[in-house]
Structures are given as C-alpha cells and as structure tokens.
Amino acid sequence: MTxxxxxxxxxxxxxxxxxxELAMEEQDVDINTPFKEFGIDSITLVKLTSQIEDWLHIxxxxxLMYKFETIxxxxxxxxxxxxxx
Amino acid sequence: MENNNVxxxxxxxxxxxxxxxxxxxxxxxxxxxxxxxxxxxENATTLLDAQLQKLDFHILQARGAEATxxxxxxxxxxxxxxxxxxxxGVRNVTGLTLSKAQAEWINxxxxxxxxxxxxSWTQHQPTRPYxxxxxxxxxxxxxxxxxxxxQRINIYRRFFLNCHRWxxxxxxxxxxxxxxxxxxxxxxxxxxxxEIFPESDLPRLGEIAEAAECLFEIIQVRxxxxxxxxxxxxxxxxxxxxxxxxxxxxxxxxxxxxxxxLGMVILGFEVFESxxxxxxxxxxxxxxxxxxxxx
Numbered sequence: 001m002t003x004x005x006x007x008x009x010x011x012x013x014x015x016x017x018x019x020x021e022l023a024m025e026e027q028d029v030d031i032n033t034p035f036k037e038f039g040i041d042s043i044t045l046v047k048l049t050s051q052i053e054d055w056l057h058i059x060x061x062x063x064l065m066y067k068f069e070t071i072x073x074x075x076x077x078x079x080x081x082x083x084x085x
Numbered sequence: 086m087e088n089n090n091v092x093x094x095x096x097x098x099x100x101x102x103x104x105x106x107x108x109x110x111x112x113x114x115x116x117x118x119x120x121x122x123x124x125x126x127e128n129a130t131t132l133l134d135a136q137l138q139k140l141d142f143h144i145l146q147a148r149g150a151e152a153t154x155x156x157x158x159x160x161x162x163x164x165x166x167x168x169x170x171x172x173x174g175v176r177n178v179t180g181l182t183l184s185k186a187q188a189e190w191i192n193x194x195x196x197x198x199x200x201x202x203x204x205s206w207t208q209h210q211p212t213r214p215y216x217x218x219x220x221x222x223x224x225x226x227x228x229x230x231x232x233x234x235x236q237r238i239n240i241y242r243r244f245f246l247n248c249h250r251w252x253x254x255x256x257x258x259x260x261x262x263x264x265x266x267x268x269x270x271x272x273x274x275x276x277x278x279x280e281i282f283p284e285s286d287l288p289r290l291g292e293i294a295e296a297a298e299c300l301f302e303i304i305q306v307r308x309x310x311x312x313x314x315x316x317x318x319x320x321x322x323x324x325x326x327x328x329x330x331x332x333x334x335x336x337x338x339x340x341x342x343x344x345x346x347l348g349m350v351i352l353g354f355e356v357f358e359s360x361x362x363x364x365x366x367x368x369x370x371x372x373x374x375x376x377x378x379x380x
Binding site: 047 | 321352355
C-alpha cells in the first residue's frame, strides 16, 4: 500500500525531521540548502531515508540523499518516483 | 600458549554480541544458505546465486574440490562447509567460529557431519594438516580497534604462520575480507564500533601482504567493492520486507539499527569508497626464507 501525499507534505515532514535531528528551528531549515551545509551526518541521512520509506510505504535507496542534495530535490524525486509506480 | 598479540582480536563476547543476536533474525534477511558475507555478483541475478558463486569461487581458489580436508576459519552458519560436503564431496570439513548460536545451528542440521569447533583461530590445534583453508569475512575481527599498524601486522602474521603450519605442502588459502579503502583510521564509524561490530577493525591491503611475506605467495587479488553494495542492498530490502516478523523476534530499536548499518554499508562501499572487498588467493611457500617479527 502506497500512501498518497503531496510534495509540500514531504517537504514539511523532512523539514520537521531535520530540525528535530539537528535541534534547529523549522524555519531555519531551508528546502534549497544542501544537507551537507546543515552538518548532517551520513548515519542520520540513512536513518531519514528509512523513515521516509516507512512513512510513505515506498522503497528508497540509502544513497538517495547523496544523489539529491536538498529537501526540494528529494521531494521532487519521490513524487515523480511514486507517480511512475 | 597464545601470543599476547593475538589476544588483541575480538573477544568471544564481542563476536557473540553480533552473531548471537538471533538465528531467526538473521534468517529473515540473509539468503537461504545463511551466508553472511559479500556475494559475487558477476553473472548472478539473485542473492542466492551470488552467494553460491562466491562459495564456489573460494573453493576453486583454495583447490578445495580436490581436497580431502578443508578448514573454514569463521564458518558462520556453515554454508561453505555444507557446500564442500554436499557439492564437492570433501571428506573432512572443519569450521571454526566463536558464535555459539552459529555452532548450534550447524549441529542442528540433519545429516550434518561437518565438524564445527567453538574456538578461535588462535586456539586451534589440528591433529593433521589440511589440504585447503578458506576464510571468508573473519579477518575483520582479528584485530581490535586502536592498535598500532605494527601490532595489527603482528596479529595478521601470526594468522598466516598458523595457516602455514596447518596446510599441506603447496596448499592454498583463499581469503575474503573487507579492507580500508579511501578512509583514514580516524574516519572509522563509531556507530559500527559501538553498535555493530565491537572490538573489530579493518586491515589495509598492504598490511595483509606484509604479514604474509615469505610464508605465502599471493596468486591473485580481487577488489569486488561494488559487490558488497549490491549484497547489502539485498539484505536491507529483505529486512525491510520482513520488518513485522523481525519485530516479533527483536525490538524496534534493533531493527532500526540494522537498517542503518546496512544502509551505511551501501554508502561505504559505493559512495564514499571507504571500504574495499578483497578476495585474495595464497599459495603456501614450502621453504620460507625467514620468520620475522614473531616473538
């Protein structure tokens, strides 16, 4: 079962998770800023990928957040990937 | 008596911390043979094919098909031992492991007449020489973290000395191990050290070569780094698929930790290139020129 969602919902979810992981305010998490500029480590990115999979009931590759470097790019990819499926 | 240097590998407790988690848990995400090491994906389309191809590769490299006695150092859940017995008809197959759960698993198999010993390579005292030795995915546990390069090489040297002593003249050793790639020692993940494989460290290729000098001739070295990324992807996919069953066996935090571990393995081998996967074939030198650095 794949959960239906919008690009904005994915972005909000990622902003919330990254803000929580990095103890930041959500308003400071820019969707066009590359993850590496937040100082987010690889294990957190792997964990986030897994959480997105569980949340949306989709299959993602752990290298995803290295292929797409911003929340914007990832949410675009997920939406297109889901539409394709 | 054990040399002090060789006590500096992973302890039985450290090995059991990982491998004795639960046989049923590992069964959920490994292939049907329960092979827990990097598969060989050239021409393989499934995880099972890749694992069998890998086992056959090592058997071929170690000249195991013609052997009457083979030692498997770090035998896991026995897939190589069973392959040697069932497919190649090797009469005497001995496996070493420090995992009680793995030994029990092997002994529980019907008609299993492989000999599994719950002991380290540092303790093994065979009564007669082996024709072939194979070690897949154990070398990573031979040296603890934070040892000096010299200490690591001394431990590896002791391993090669033992293998040399245990092998028939001209015998072959086939070794598979993860090694340091584009990584400095301080880059080693604390998550792996603390949560996944305590008391373990990765060798560099040069350290292995130096430790084997004048004991074994290196016949072939392969680095199949990307094979590990594919293998770990399969394992992770299986674990995700069987997450509900995994939660009946273990807790949510453990399942999440293993998903992260497998994800990190994929990144390490594929994206960061921080780890390599070595498959090395050694031939025993019958008249070693010297024995060095061993006290």
